[in-house]
Amino acid sequence: xxxxxxxxxxxxxxxxxxxxxxxxxxxxxxxxxxxxxxxxxxxxxxxxxxxxxxxxxxxxxxxxxxxxxxxxxxxxxxxxxxxxxxxxxxxxxxxxxxxxxxxxxxxxxxxxxxxxxxxxxxxxxxxxxxxxxxxxxxxxxxxxxxxxxxxxxxxxxxxxxxxxxxxxxxxxxxxxxxxxxxxxxxxxxxxxxxxxxxxxxxxxxxxxxxxxxxxxxxxxxxxxxxxxxxxxxxxxxxxxxxxxxxxxxxxxxxxxxxxxxxxxxxxxxxxxxxxxxxxxxxxxxxxxxxxxxxxxxxxxxxxxxxxxxxxxxxxxx
Ligand SMILES: Nc1nc2c(ncn2[C@@H]2O[C@H](COP(=O)(O)OP(=O)(O)OP(=O)(O)O)[C@@H](O)[C@H]2O)c(=O)[nH]1
Ligand SMILES: [Mg+2]
Numbered sequence: 001x002x003x004x005x006x007x008x009x010x011x012x013x014x015x016x017x018x019x020x021x022x023x024x025x026x027x028x029x030x031x032x033x034x035x036x037x038x039x040x041x042x043x044x045x046x047x048x049x050x051x052x053x054x055x056x057x058x059x060x061x062x063x064x065x066x067x068x069x070x071x072x073x074x075x076x077x078x079x080x081x082x083x084x085x086x087x088x089x090x091x092x093x094x095x096x097x098x099x100x101x102x103x104x105x106x107x108x109x110x111x112x113x114x115x116x117x118x119x120x121x122x123x124x125x126x127x128x129x130x131x132x133x134x135x136x137x138x139x140x141x142x143x144x145x146x147x148x149x150x151x152x153x154x155x156x157x158x159x160x161x162x163x164x165x166x167x168x169x170x171x172x173x174x175x176x177x178x179x180x181x182x183x184x185x186x187x188x189x190x191x192x193x194x195x196x197x198x199x200x201x202x203x204x205x206x207x208x209x210x211x212x213x214x215x216x217x218x219x220x221x222x223x224x225x226x227x228x229x230x231x232x233x234x235x236x237x238x239x240x241x242x243x244x245x246x247x248x249x250x251x252x253x254x255x256x257x258x259x260x261x262x263x264x265x266x267x268x269x270x271x272x273x274x275x276x277x278x279x280x281x282x283x284x285x286x287x288x289x290x291x292x293x294x295x296x297x298x299x300x301x302x303x304x305x306x307x308x309x310x311x312x313x314x315x316x317x
Contacts, residue, residue, distance in 0.1 A: 001051070001054070001191060002050050002051055002053075002054075002152070002191050002192070003051070003053040003054045003056070003057055003152075004053065004151065004152040004221075004224075004225075005053075005149070005150070005151050005152070006053050006056040006057060006060075006149075006150050007060065007096075007147065007148070007149050007150075008056050008060050008061070008062060008085075008147070008148055008150070009060060009061050009062070009145065009146070009147050009148075010042040010061075010062045010063075010064075010083075010085070010113050010114050010145065010146055010147075010148065011042075011061070011062070011063045011064070011114065011143060011144075011145040012039055012040065012041050012042050012064045012113075012114035012115055012116040012117065012143025012144050012145065013038075013039030013040035013041075013063070013064040013065045013066040013067060013080035013081075013116045013117065013143045014039045014066045014067065014080075014116075014117045014140050014141070014142050014143055015036050015037065015038055015039045015066075015067045015116065015117035015118045015119035015120060015140025015141045015143075016035075016036025016037040016039075016066065016067035016068045016069040016070060016077035016078075016080075016119045016120070016140045017036045017069045017070065017119070017120050017137065017138070017139050017140050018033060018034070018035055018036055018069075018070050018119065018120035018121040018122035018123070018125070018137035018138045018139075018140075019033035019034055019036075019069055019070040019071060019072060019077075019122040019123070019137060020033045020122065020123045020135050020136075020137050021033040021034075021071075021072030021073075021122070021123065021124075022123075022133065029133075030127065030132060030133070031122075031123040031124045031126070031127050031132075031133060031134055032072055032073055032074045032122075032123075032124050033070055033072060033074075033122025033123035033124050033137055034070030034071045034072070034073065034074045034075045034076050034077065034122045034124060035070045035076040035077065035119045035120065035121050035122055035125070036067050036068070036069050036070050036076070036077045036119025036120045036122075036138075036139075036140040037067030037068045037069075037070075037076055037077035037078045037079040037080065037119050038067050038079040038080065038116050038117075038118055038119055039064065039065070039066055039067045039079075039080045039116030039117040039118075039119075039140065039141075039142075039143040040064030040065040040066070040067075040079065040080030040081045040082045040083060040116050040143075041064055041082050041083075041112060041113075041114060041115050041116040041143070042062060042064045042082070042083045042084075042085065042112075042113040042114040043082060043083070043084050043085065043110050043111060043112055043113055044084075044085050044086075044087050044091075044093055044104060044110070044111045044113050045084050045085070045086050045087070045104075045108065045109065045110045045111075046086075046087060046088070046089040046091070046104040046105065046106055046107050046108060046109040046110075047086045047087070047088060047089070047107060048088070048089060048107050049086070049088060050088045050152070050154075050194075051088070052086045052087055052088045053087060053088060053091070053150060053152055056150070062083060062085060063083070064080055064081065064082055064083040064114070064116060064143065065080030065081040065083075066080045066140070066143075067079050067080045067116065067117070067119050067140055068080075069140075070119065070120075070121075070122040070137075074122075074124050076119065077119060079116075080116060082116075084110070085113070087104055087150055087152075088152050089104055089105055089106060089107055089109075089155060090104075090105065090152055090153050090154050090155040090228075091103070091104045091150050091151065091152050091153075092150070092151045092152075092153055093111070093113075093148055093149075093150050093151075094148065094149040094150075094151070095113075095146050095147075095148055096146070096147040096148060096149055097145075097146040097147055098146065105155065113146065113148065114143060114144040114145060114146050115143065115144050116143045116144075117140055117141035117142050117143040117144075118140070118141050119140050119141075120137060120138030120139045120140045120141070121137065121138045122137050123135060123136055123137050151224065152225075153224050153225055153227055153228055154192055154194060154203050154225040154226075154228075155201065155228055156194060156201040156202060156203035156225070156226065156228070156229050157200040157201050157202070157229060157230050157231065157317065158197075158200055158201070158202045158203070158229055158230070158231045158232075158233055158313060159202075159203050159205065159225070159226030159229040159231070159232050159233070160172060160202060160203065160204045160205065160232075160233050160235060161205065161208060161226065161232055161233070161234055161235070161250055161254065162207065162208070162234055162235035162236060162237075162250060163186075163207050163208060163209065163236075163237070163240075163246055163249065163250060164186030164187050164188075164206075164207025164208075164209065164217075165184070165185065165186045165188075165207065165237065166207065166235040166236060166237045166271055167235055167237060167271035167272055167300070168189070168204045168205075168207070168235045169181065169182045169188065169189050169193060169204050170182045170271075170300050171204075171233075171235060171269065171271065171298070171300065171309070172193055172195045172202055172204040173195070173300075174300045174306055175195065175197045175202060175306065175309065175310060175313075176195025176196050176197045176202055177195065177196070178193050178194065178195030178202075178204070180193040180195075180204055186207060187206060187207060187217070189204060189205070189206045189207065190206060191206070191222075192204065192205045192206070192222050192225050197310065197313070198314075200313070200314075200317065202233075203225055203226060203229065205222040205223070205225055205226060206222055208223075208249075208250050208253050208254075209249070209253075210249045210252075210253070211253075212253040212257075213252075213253045213254075213256035213257040214256070223253075223254070223257045223258070223261070226261065227258065227260070227261065229264065230264065230265070230316070230317065231264060231265050231266070231267065231313065231316045231317070232254075232261070232264050232265070232266045232267070233266075233267050233269060233313065234247070234250060234251075234266055234267065234268045234269070235269050235271050236268060236269070236270055236271065236288075237270075237271050237272055238270050238271065238272050238273060238275065238276050238280075238281065238284055238297065239272060239275065243270075243284055243287050243288055244287050244288060247268070247288060265316050266293075266294070267294045267295070267312055267313065267316070268288065268293060268294065268295040268296075269295075269296060269297075269298045269309060270284065270285060270288075270295065270296070270297040270298070271297075271298060271299070271300075272299060273297040273298055273299040273302065273305060274299040274301045274302060275299075281297045285297065294312060294316075296308055296309065296312060
């Protein structure tokens with residue numbers, strides 16, 4: 001299962017305290033208290049594992065290590081260990097405290113989430129001609145603490161959309177080596193599936209229904225995953241009694257969710273063409289047919305139509 005939304009709290013480490021110490025050797029009396037070490041910072045780092053957010057469902061609070069106190073020989077305490085929190089590439093991280101957002105799109109990309117506090121100075125740093133035996137020191141500063149909302153948006157080139165049962169997952173399986181579940185009832189797909197077709201990443205999301213953009217069905221939760229795609233492939237089953245209505249329902253939901261989605265280049269695949277004669281297909285295609293629409297009939301049982309489908313997709317890249 002892919003977790004695609006989590007809220008976590010992070011706390012960077014506190015700086016170590018400065019120390020009060022004196023040299024006990026007669027010839028070199030004087031303050032020797034060192035500085036506290038730097039508190040550990042918290043970072044986010046991109047990984048390719050799409051399930052990397054799952055762990056944040058179980059545990060929500062994260063702490064980096066505190067810096068160690070300074071030492072009596074003028075030396076600085078050890079720094080606290082940094083904490084690295086892995087997130088899948090495609091994560092959008094919202095800092096709920098500062099309201100700043102950032103995106104992680106590359107494996108290994110590392111972004112500072114919360115900075116560790118600096119260590120306090122020990123009494124060695126407060127020596128002066130007028131006070132050769134200062135007892136003064138500073139406490140380490142607190143590390144930053146923030147609350148984050150992390151949202152995964154899959155990075156795909158092509159998004160497969162359509163009503164439930166339109167044949168989206170079947171098509172994904174044919175065009176890529178994905179093994180998405182396929183069945184003859186609506187809402188077979190409960191989580192997005194990804195597949196790779198040559199260099200393109202295809203994302204298959206759960207079927208959309210009327211009202212999806214207002215939260216009906218499953219679709220809304222996953223529309224964000226196609227927000228970054230370049231092209232939408234709209235699957236419409238030829239089995240439908242009213243293709244135009246089906247088409248409009250999905251287009252309307254895309255538009256309602258985010259008008260940018262409906263601006264993306266779109267290809268229409270009329271699916272399950274093996275079940276119908278050429279005449280019927282032609283007639284049905286006409287119903288949708290505006291001249292400038294890219295539209296073809298396909299079947300997972302017709303290899304030639306799948307080659308055409310691939311070509312059409314690639315023509316938009
Ligand atoms: N005859 C025929 N059946 C197909 C074809 N493509 C898909 N199907 C069948 O249509 C049904 C639905 O296919 P899915 O791929 O699960 O549809 P989906 O759009 O992913 O459905 P959801 O995940 O529920 O939204 C399954 O029974 C498939 O076997 C096709 O080209 N020809
Ligand atoms: Mg499916």
